[in-house]
Amino acid sequence: MNDMEIPWDSLDELNFSDTFSNITSVETMVCATAFNRTALLNSMCVLYTFIFIVGLAANALVLWVNIRAQRDSSPRHETHMYIAHLAVADLCVCATLPIWVSSLAQHGHWPFGEVACKLTHLLFTVNLFGSIFFLACMSVDRYLSVTQHADEGGARRKLIRRGACVGVWLLALVASLPETYFLHAVKSAHGDTMLCRPEYPEENPREWMVGVQLSFILLGFVFPFPIIAVFYVLLARAFARSSSSSSTSSSSPVERERCVSHRVILAYIVVFLACWGPYHGVLLVDSLSQLGVVPLTCGLENVIFVALHLTQCLSLLHCCFNPILYNFINRNYRYDLMKAFIFKYSTRTGLARLIEASNVSDAEYSAVAVENPPQI
Template identity: 30%
Template sequence: MENSTCPVSRRFTVRFLPYVYSSVFIVGLVANGWGLKSLLQNWNKLGNVNVFVLNLGLTDILHLLTLPFLVVSYAMDRRWIFGDAFCKLTRFCFNLNLYGSIGFLTCISVYRYLAIVYPLRVMGRITVTHTAAVSVLVWLLVSVQSLPDMFFPKTLENTTEKCLDTTNGNHVERYLEYSLGWTLTGFCIPFFITLGCYGHVIAVICKTNSIDKVLKQRSLRFLVIVILLFSVCYIPHHLFKNLNLWARILSKQKKCRGWINGVYIARQISRGLVCLNSALNPLVYLHGHENIGAQIRQMLQRAWQTVTQPFQPT
């Protein structure tokens, strides 16, 4: 942490994140390629919700293409050689992926909710045009939320050879205010909408015997996937991002606390975990298939073959 008197384990970041980013890049590209192929092959079976799923895949690809540059940076002891403008673009793509993923998962949750709770009253009126318009709105909202982040400095005060994921010490107080508002609008509100939808869905499923068994299974599968994504990727990221910003403010004020280094390490781990969403989101493509187990095994086998192929004898 710049301008701080509180020691933190900086080396942990350099040792941890390059391996996570490299693994997510390889597995994510294979998984998203396979998932999108499966989506297109079953486009007519799954309905208009495919528009949201397709956009979810686009957010993943956008983020994955920036990971090699971050791997190079951390492999060079966090030295950034690609310029300030590209640093901000890289962070902007990450934010589009993160909050776009949350937004489109929320859209899919609402769509599933309407399909189960109001199948006749609402679902017959939803067209591809409607889902496409909502998708455009999600992209616009996420872009508007993420745009202020690009106006915060992403380099240290005296050098441009660092690419910070938040901002430097001179602006950390204002950035925490922005981050808390961003967390509320970009994460908390969609999270509670998703929880409300699936809470009602579970209640309806438990009370109604007329709902198709396959539809019940698909809804429960998607609920498990959403819980996995929020628990592993999104909640730790937002919690430790804001705690770490607060710790940086205390450190800047020379108010060292015993938990500051622990929060710093947890923050770096959460950065790796939130990156995993680009590799886990393809589960959404596959959750509607009856043979999801076989699909996932095949997808993992292809990812493993891609990773191990360079080491196999020719």
């Protein structure tokens, strides 16, 4: 986020007299900035502030409701563990945004020091990878929960979920270490501005930069997106088979609920693709241009520079979409939310004691809401 000054620093740091001492003339091309840099910075600050406010509030609410729901002896949600970890990851991503906004508002100046540079970036990247990996785990888990009987291997599946959560966090940490290792707070060559940016080995900095970018593309999109898409398509097919084998009419509550489930599954895939596809696409073009596969012109350089920053803002919108897709549109979650607020704020009126005395189980609620709804 703080590489706004990098192209100009690189030009100032080149030692042409030593490198090209035996060459009579050197052709260099300095591209003029074809965009309003101040407008870009201000736009990013506004977008990050919006994501911070909405994402922080929504994910904090999700985490609070899930913690309260787990106090029940028999929790209803098959993927509650992944949802809680997903909310934590998105919450931590949003928590780092004010620091980036502060730096962007100062035109990329990083006043917080090198330790904060590394730790903030590590916290941001670990939770960013963790959020993506947990979405992939949820797609697999939901498909297995539908195709397998709920009473088969419940304890074993719970243990597997806990192991998967630990594995996700470890993998996210490992994926974040390379770029974090090279991050430094360095002084700009053309002023007193401090920048938080990676400093790769001088022998082959371009190869290191491209390697880090390609690893981010592979781990952040190429591997998880097919998993998410394939398993949610399989889940939709499982719903379709159960629908065709049942004798319910197309206007029955069960069939309408299944249609809603198909649309929700489609939304899972489309939102992930829309948030992460553009950023990784631009990152791939940038990597190919650095390798010389795609000719780098001044026009393309300006487009890549602006597109990388805007699509990164778009990708972070998933922190706002995840609570809506995986929680707020879920009927059981809305019931948990309603119950949590009732029990917290209505104790003086006796309404909480009345609901508790009615002893309506979660299964009874689900049966009243819709007969045997698909579990997504």
